[in-house]
Amino acid sequence: MRAHIDDRVFESAGRVTILEAARRLGLSIPTLCDHPRLDPAAACRICLVQVEGRREPVPACATILEDGMRVSTDSPDLRRLRRGVLELILSEHPSACLVCAERKDCREPKEGIRKTVEPTGCVLCPEDKRCRLQAVVEAVGLERTAFPEAPRTAEPRRDDPLIDRDAGLCILCGLCVRVCRDLRGASVLSFAGRGGRTTVAAALDGTLLESGCRFCGACVDVCPTGALLERAVRHIRPDETKPLLCGLCGEGCLLEVDLERGRLVGTRPSEGPANRGQACVKGRFLVPDLLGHPERLTSPLVRRNGILVRVPWEGALAAAAEGLGGTEGPFEAIGSAQDSCEDLRALAGLGREVFESGRFFLAGRPSPLESLRSAAGMGIGDGWPDVPNSGLTAMKALVVFDEDLSVTAPILGLEVFQAVRAGARLAVFGSQESCLDRCARIHVRMGPEAATEILLETAAILARTATGRDGKALADILRAAKAGSPPMDRAERAALEEKAGRIAALLEKRKPAAFLFGPGFVSGPPGPRNAAGLWNLARLAGAVLLPIAWEANARGAADLFDRPAPGPSPLPPAGRLFLAASGLLPPRSAGAFVVAAAAFAGGVPEGADVVLPRTLFAEQEGTWVNREGRVQRTRPVVPAPGEARPLWRIAAELARAMKRPLPWLVSADAILSLIEKENPRFAGAREVRPDGRPVFLSEAHPARPGFVPFPSAASEAPTGAALPDPDDIHGFPAASALKSLRAVRRR
Numbered sequence: 001m002r003a004h005i006d007d008r009v010f011e012s013a014g015r016v017t018i019l020e021a022a023r024r025l026g027l028s029i030p031t032l033c034d035h036p037r038l039d040p041a042a043a044c045r046i047c048l049v050q051v052e053g054r055r056e057p058v059p060a061c062a063t064i065l066e067d068g069m070r071v072s073t074d075s076p077d078l079r080r081l082r083r084g085v086l087e088l089i090l091s092e093h094p095s096a097c098l099v100c101a102e103r104k105d106c107r108e109p110k111e112g113i114r115k116t117v118e119p120t121g122c123v124l125c126p127e128d129k130r131c132r133l134q135a136v137v138e139a140v141g142l143e144r145t146a147f148p149e150a151p152r153t154a155e156p157r158r159d160d161p162l163i164d165r166d167a168g169l170c171i172l173c174g175l176c177v178r179v180c181r182d183l184r185g186a187s188v189l190s191f192a193g194r195g196g197r198t199t200v201a202a203a204l205d206g207t208l209l210e211s212g213c214r215f216c217g218a219c220v221d222v223c224p225t226g227a228l229l230e231r232a233v234r235h236i237r238p239d240e241t242k243p244l245l246c247g248l249c250g251e252g253c254l255l256e257v258d259l260e261r262g263r264l265v266g267t268r269p270s271e272g273p274a275n276r277g278q279a280c281v282k283g284r285f286l287v288p289d290l291l292g293h294p295e296r297l298t299s300p301l302v303r304r305n306g307i308l309v310r311v312p313w314e315g316a317l318a319a320a321a322e323g324l325g326g327t328e329g330p331f332e333a334i335g336s337a338q339d340s341c342e343d344l345r346a347l348a349g350l351g352r353e354v355f356e357s358g359r360f361f362l363a364g365r366p367s368p369l370e371s372l373r374s375a376a377g378m379g380i381g382d383g384w385p386d387v388p389n390s391g392l393t394a395m396k397a398l399v400v401f402d403e404d405l406s407v408t409a410p411i412l413g414l415e416v417f418q419a420v421r422a423g424a425r426l427a428v429f430g431s432q433e434s435c436l437d438r439c440a441r442i443h444v445r446m447g448p449e450a451a452t453e454i455l456l457e458t459a460a461i462l463a464r465t466a467t468g469r470d471g472k473a474l475a476d477i478l479r480a481a482k483a484g485s486p487p488m489d490r491a492e493r494a495a496l497e498e499k500a501g502r503i504a505a506l507l508e509k510r511k512p513a514a515f516l517f518g519p520g521f522v523s524g525p526p527g528p529r530n531a532a533g534l535w536n537l538a539r540l541a542g543a544v545l546l547p548i549a550w551e552a553n554a555r556g557a558a559d560l561f562d563r564p565a566p567g568p569s570p571l572p573p574a575g576r577l578f579l580a581a582s583g584l585l586p587p588r589s590a591g592a593f594v595v596a597a598a599a600f601a602g603g604v605p606e607g608a609d610v611v612l613p614r615t616l617f618a619e620q621e622g623t624w625v626n627r628e629g630r631v632q633r634t635r636p637v638v639p640a641p642g643e644a645r646p647l648w649r650i651a652a653e654l655a656r657a658m659k660r661p662l663p664w665l666v667s668a669d670a671i672l673s674l675i676e677k678e679n680p681r682f683a684g685a686r687e688v689r690p691d692g693r694p695v696f697l698s699e700a701h702p703a704r705p706g707f708v709p710f711p712s713a714a715s716e717a718p719t720g721a722a723l724p725d726p727d728d729i730h731g732f733p734a735a736s737a738l739k740s741l742r743a744v745r746r747r
Helices: 017-024 076-088 103-111 134-139 176-185 218-223 281-291 314-323 341-354 367-375 389-393 409-423 449-465 467-483 490-509 527-541 552-560 647-657 668-680 739-744
Strands: 002-005 008-011 048-051 068-073 164-165 190-192 199-201 228-230 239-246 255-261 265-267 301-304 306-312 331-336 359-365 396-402 425-430 442-445 513-517 544-547 574-579 593-598 612-615 622-625 631-633
Touching: 002 017, 008 306, 068 396, 076 134, 076 367, 176 190, 176 218, 176 409, 190 301, 218 228, 218 396, 239 396, 239 631, 255 281, 265 281, 281 739, 301 314, 314 593, 314 612, 314 647, 331 341, 341 359, 341 552, 341 574, 341 622, 341 647, 341 668, 367 527, 367 544, 389 409, 396 490, 409 425, 425 490, 449 490, 467 527, 490 527, 513 527, 527 544, 552 622, 593 647, 622 668
Parallel strands: 002 068, 331 359, 331 574, 396 425, 396 513, 425 442, 513 544, 574 593, 593 612
Antiparallel strands: 002 008, 048 068, 164 228, 190 199, 239 255, 255 265, 301 306, 301 612, 622 631
16 A cells, blocks of 8 residues: 655555554654554544545545555645644633743743642643643644633542542543543443533543442553643643563563652553553552652661661671671571562572572462462473463453452453454353453353362363363263262252353353463462363363463563472471562571561561561562563662662672672673573573563473373362462562552452
């Protein structure tokens, strides 16, 4: 396809709108309602262009460029039309400052004056200099309006957490409605009323919270005016912006952080490769509250006379070295998958090299992949499945097993919704309501304890067509598993068979398919049988198993080591422990010595002898691997609070204090270099750049076993520990300690 836009030639092989093509050519067409991830709505009519051969101008955002088309984006008639449309928009928006001839002269003296919290002009509006409407007025060249100003007089609403709404500044572009409905799948906002009384409102004109809003902030990010604002930063003017990799879950979102005199005051999603301009409530609104919380530890502590007291770093390291080296008992270093690759490798070196008989463990929330391996056995899944977010749109069937994706994997949840919009069919297993229930074709309302029987019955239905050696092996496995199933009455059996039949029909008719599950589904008493059921059903249906980890670096931790032990054992008498997984102190005997590296006071385990303050993801350099296998590196965007230090540096200083320094433990880059040498899957990790070619963990090709036998009944399985809250960050209970998140999570 070849077309002309103004005096330039545009060539493309695919479908593209005139607006897209003009932008690729470097031409600017003003618009107020366009968004790259939304279908065109042509609501604002500012982007009108003239196409040769057509009598009337057409909206550039909603018109597909055709072969041979000649387009004019600027002419006296087009400028007149745009000014007329803009005048109509401004007739319902406070516009005195926008068209005032003296607006440039009065800006400087008025910028520091604010007698009320309400905007009385552009200079006093929270969105001043960030408002897209201002930019469009400048681009169109509007200098006066022919219509009297009649803005809406509704009072601003501040009855929701985090977000303020001011209908008086709304221009009804519809971006917030469309992004909430078509991209986020929440449909919280909609147009209400008719004619001049039309507004954007939640259901029954209630609050966003009452309407089921998850406070992702997408509506705030697309609003071209100040009608939707983040309350915490409405009157803050940042002086610097930096990129930040969010470390609050396993999605690996890229954020932009706003700094005011070096202090982090706000975050917003960037066009990162994993999140593509989207975020969740934690990454969008709560990073400043988390980093600056009063519970942050800023000084080392040493227990003296039963009380933790502040001491200098040198004193704390000396006390730690004396306590850890003063006994010949076993040593264990414990980290979590919330730590960076460099931190985890430093802990492994502390456990395995500084103390030759020491051990290194990963603790915290169990990895779903490790749970699948250990529960189903036989070497299942030696490599994490390499399925990028974009790969879900190719799936024709999706089954989510007892996982609230809006909490544990919000960006993945968006991709599931987009796959459904693209034609995929969704089935949801769950003991509670899920954000995906509204778009699911099949609902199975039961928890992990009862799911095994449905998995077993579904496999039995699909197995009727299996032949050969695999078919016979599966028949034997299913026969043995059914023999150990709990008894059911006729009604229960009929309900079970009906649900299993619907799922089997879905998997038979729609391929490829993907099974999404988290640690809760394959952990605890029902975990082993659920894991075997998942594996057998996925192999039978040709489905992809997609584990969902809750921590920022669960994928990196799984691939960094050769099957690290899943958790610590009880410490024997005189044992020694370096604990970096806050609040996860294992059972201990008298005489055990514990050194804890913690970020929050609440994360310090009871009875810790030495406490060393550590940094969080925004305060240190490090490498994280998200769920897709995407290697991502981050730099510190704010200074560490007080005397807090990165975990790898704490490990290095402790090794030196023990008179056993490690030559490679000198910098984050040196540690990553060692990781590359030890683990071929991390090849190229040091080449990662924010604007460079993406680097993924090199794909593993593990031996795939056939069907696996079902373990004994869940009642005979080990109980295991209860799953921690997915909102806990290094021992800090964010969902209960942060008021806004507590309201969003309905705690």
